[in-house]
Amino acid sequence: MAKELKELTTRQENYSQWYQDLVIKAELAENSAVRGCMVIKPYGYAIWEKMQRALDDMFKETGHSNAYFPLLIPKSFMSKEAAHVEGFAKECAVVTHYRLKNSPDGAGVVVDPAARLEEELIIRPTSETIIWNTYRNWIQSYRDLPILINQWANVMRWEMRTRLFLRTAEFLWQEGHTAHATQAEAEEETLRMLGVYVRFAEEFMALPVIRGVKTASERFAGALDTYCIEAMMQDGKALQAGTSHFLGQNFGRAFDVTFIDREGKTDYAWATSWGVSSRLIGAVIMAHSDDNGLVLPPRLAPIQVVIIPIYKSAEQLALISERANLIASRLRAMGISVKFDDADNRKPGWKFAEYELKGVPVRLAIGGRDMENGTVEVMRRDLLAKETLPQEGIELIIQQLLDEIQKNIYRKAQDFRATRIADVDTYDDFKAKIDEGFFVMAHWDGSAETEERIKNETKATIRCIPLEGDRSPGLCMITGRPSERRVLFARSY
Secondary structure: HHHHHHHOOOOOHHHHHHHHHHHHHHOOEHHHHHHHOOOEEEHHHHHHHHHHHHHHHHHHHHHOOOOOOOOOOEHHHHHOOHHHHHHHHHHHHEEEEEEEEOOOOOOOOEEOHHHHHEEEEOOOOHHHHHHHHHHHHOOHHHOOOOEEEEEEEEEOOOOOOEEEEEOOOOOEEEEEEEEEEOOOEEEEEHHHHHHHHHHHHHOOOOOOEEEEEOHHHHHHOOOOOOEEEEEEOOOOHHHEEEEEEEOOHHHHHHHHOOEEOOOOOEEEEEEEEEEEEEEEHHHHHHHHEEOOOOOOOOHOOOOOOOEEEEEEOHHHHHHHHHHHHHHHHHHHOOOOOEEEOOOOOHHHHHHHHHHHHHOOEEEEEEHHHHHHHOEEEEEOOOOEEEEEOOOOOOOHHHHHHHHHHHHHHHHHHHHHHHHOOEEOHHHHHHHHHHHHHOOOEEEEOOOOHHHHHHHHHHEEEEEEEEOOOOOOOOOOOOOOOOOOOEEEEEOOO
């Protein structure tokens, strides 16, 4: 394991390679035989499961229910909302046939040309079309509204340049799709779910985020407004960590989803959609981890506490195991996930390095001297700091320690962002700060032409128009035209 750690590229040496190394060596995921797709390994999937549980609870607290809709979408559905199909057309994978047959030359199987589908099917890049076609059958009156549905699913968006978790052709996500009787209700839902994502990012991922609305050119295809949360990674790049879309009546009109309102008039349903994906695992890695491996927030760590025995004989191991299992059972009773690693095929030093690499928040080591003194060695992963504490009441100490680690990881990320965000007023200063890896707050004249020029010349995009912060007017840093307020620019993943 020491050799494995030595082979981990440092962040300063090559941040991108450090990330790739860490995902592989910590056994989170690996590339698959299908180009652009990944295998999420058990440890990585366990993080996703914790994310799912927390988010699912939040969704249900706000009145949503889970459902499931088909993976395959008729091509004609994608044509019904023009902006939507234009936004996803280049990313769609298409099913054209429904059968294989043995090759005449005996070399394997081939697509049966006689089995061509009458209408091609699209592997879902997102599910608005199939869901709104279904909602048409569910909605007749305002009494049927709102419909508050979430789906946990996989989606396919064709990607040629991929990076594990951050950008793959197939990925896991949740997508909420809601229907409402009024514009006000739909807009309220859009902001409510953005707030859920903010809470999840900050309280579970220990990730400070900036809430905002996207510019017209950055909106979700088919949306009237797209709200987002943007997070800073350790290389200064932004990662979009969640989006919530106000879709207006676009999909109601496209799929003829009408209802009789309270006044007896016919109207189209108002829509929202919102989602986060397994790229959040990548966000946790890039925002918090270090050159020794993962640093996982306790609330998302598959193993929150690992206990490692240090012994010289079978008799000593038996005594340590009895005490360790007692501590473990008390921790589990408090809802803390624990692993007692008494495997005899690895030495303690190897195990220390392994769990450090995997980002386990708290490590306990119990040896013969600890048994004599009634103590235990406690190491916290966020600070790589060790101390010796009494075994008596250790479960309460660990519970408090996990809370402190969660807060400290968030505080560290927040402090880092504070050192890498700047207001600028000139284009030269803007370019300098962007090259240094800063989030930049700058005035922009609101035109798509200026936005595109900045993107082409600096590779920085407007991440969002922040919902909070300074709203003072000013002058665009390029054109000198009036600007309503500063917007957030950064390079991004």
